[in-house]
Amino acid sequence: MKIIAAMSGGVDSAVAAARAVEAGHEVIGVHLALASNPQKYRSGARGCCTIEDSHDARRAADKIGIPFYIWDMAEEFHEGVVENFLAEYAAGRTPNPCLRCNEKIKFAAVLDRAKAMGFDGVVTGHYARTQIGPIGKTLHRAVDPLKDQSYVLAVLTTEQINGAIFPLGDTEKVDIRIEAEARGLAVAQKPDSHDICFVPSGDNAGWLRDRLGSEVGPIVDNTGNKIGEHKGAYTYTIGQRKGLGLTIPAADGSPRFVLKIEPVTNTVVVGAREELAVSKLMGEKTIWCGPPVDEKPRRGFAQVRAHGAALDCSYYFSGTQLVAELDKPLLGIANGQALVIYDGDRVVGSATICESA
């Protein structure tokens, strides 16, 4: 096949491209320029938006022996990922920008452009596997549980999965580094990127404060009594205990946690730990990574964070919402997080959590 290798400048995408070449594909390396001013979002060696990263990607392509180009996706990235990230926080939700990037950029803008240009698909360095079986090509967890990225790929439709190649899903990260070394790729020891690539300092709250302002508002208990003040509601996280600055103790003296963020009234609601517990998650904007499910409850696993646990659950689709009923209650779920459902290690689909109980 003729495929585009999305090369971030990191070790994973470099090895993925090399493996795709070895598998006999005709591969062209493409680095996505995601910031119109390449150092706008991050300086230093990590992330995916610096001149140094594009240089690293180019050198990896040279080593692998494939053509290399840079595609300017800055506008698409800003609109589809950065602005969405801000809007979600401003609405009191907690978004995951990596999912949006996969949904809007890597497997939409890039894959669509690649197909229009006569390519068959896109290869990336994500840790996930695909399988072809009776229900078609399906998305599965990687063998390395610590690196598994199927969660952030759970926004891909069957059509997008058909155009995606993930050569790293069968290997552990430590072995990828060894392989990169053996292949002579200079990025073999480049540190992993962990933070949000467009937040240069890693200081998410500070980055949000600079863009959304820091309007002081009340911290209230769940009966509505004001017990403190905050500096910008969106800088708090559901389940957060530290840094609330509360001086009036709870009646029973127990610690208090953020239960709810209400952007319209700029209010942060706090309460006892037990009040954080939920056992039913409801999500909207459902995306199926394989055959859709119906109203009949099935057994499976729910995951709500990129490297969170797989939680035993029953799941079904109400007709408008993807619902997961958890066997054991879970603490600190924020609206905006992605609910991803697994059938064994197969990704069934995902939805954006809009309600929990």
Add this chain to the structure above:
Amino acid sequence: MSVYLDHAATTPIFDVAVKAMTDALTKVGNPSSLHTEGRSTRKDVEDARDLIAKAVGCLASEVIFTGSGTEADNAAIKGLFWKSDKKLIVISAIEHHAVLDPARWLVEHEGAELIEIPVNKNGVIDLDYLKDLVAKRGFEIALISVMHSNNETGVIQPIAEVVKIAGSIPVHTDAVQSFTKTPLSYKDLGVTSMALSAHKVGGPHGIGALILQRAYEIPALLHGGGQEREIRSGTLNAPAIVAFAAAAASKIYEASKVQELRERFEAGLRSSAPSAYINGVDAKRLPGISNVTFPGTQSDSLLLLMDSEKVSCSTGAACSAGVHRPSHVLLAMGHNEISAQSSLRFSLGANSTQADVDFALSVLPTVIERGRAANQI
């Protein structure tokens, strides 16, 4: 087959230049040394200087070797500005960055004022604008710089007229693209200074020349041994200099042959890509450059697709990270950002063939179709 149509970026080195260079590389002797070996290398350099002077129509003493065309432009723009007690720099809106950026740097760091001469839709500078400007503010102008021909469109500029209008104001011209491609005489043009580069004319990379009027001294960019009239220091790069001269004097580039090929290409374009149009088509152009806008496409997609069909061409400018940017040249010619980013430059050279042109034309329809589809996304 693979087809190279990016000769305006760099063109294959001529065999005569390779031979001259490799012969010189094995010779010992710093041209500034006084002993036998030094004198021998000095003779090679001075013979080369004579050849280049002859090729460009200047005196040998007017040739100052530099490390590149960019260095020659920088030396001229900064040197002419520093020499003057005036603050106004006038350049065309379509200058190469080697002129544009030092001029902007002087604005930022040395209190210069910069005025750009607009161009018409064919990319030719507006002489009336310049006339008015010189009439009104001539006494404030430190220098005027207009390129001899544009690197993206190949459009040739009326330099002799610029010199006439300028009167006593120094005029610099970047003739990097024009040298050996179109008649070019330093003496006849009457400019103060001119920039040349070797690798555009079949010579090696890393060598250029500033042609500067005899006895006209300007402050130096590089200080040191004072080798080149105290205007450019640094041990003379004798192997590159002799190769530059060998290429410049070779007459291997046949303008009429290249122009015929370009015409074949453009005629073919009209039938295979009827919606495409050629930028600067109604102006006098260099023989080998064809800058084409393909409406409804993005040039970086087109370049990738052409490249995968083994045809090399150019999109023009890119930023430091490699992201394609709309060309300031096309914008100055009246393009908007979208159409400016739908354009490719094809440039032919001394060794281009009819088969090259025909092959490029044969892959274009599919490339354009896919480029359009990618642009719909």
